[in-house]
Amino acid sequence: MIATILLGVAAAAAAFFVLTFLVYFFNLDMKAAAKIMPLISKHYDKVKKEKRL
Secondary structure, eight states: OHHHHHHHHHHHHHHHHHHHHHHHHTTHHHHHHHHHHHHHHHHHHHSOOOOOO
């Protein structure tokens, strides 16, 4: 019973490691941010800004 649970936890940890390694290796976080940036910029360019120097 305990061995099955430990095997499941180890498999989940290994899958998480592989997933995070692929994100790091292919720089997927910055590629996703680059795709989202035009939408975010469009929104924040419309926001009223307070000018204080």
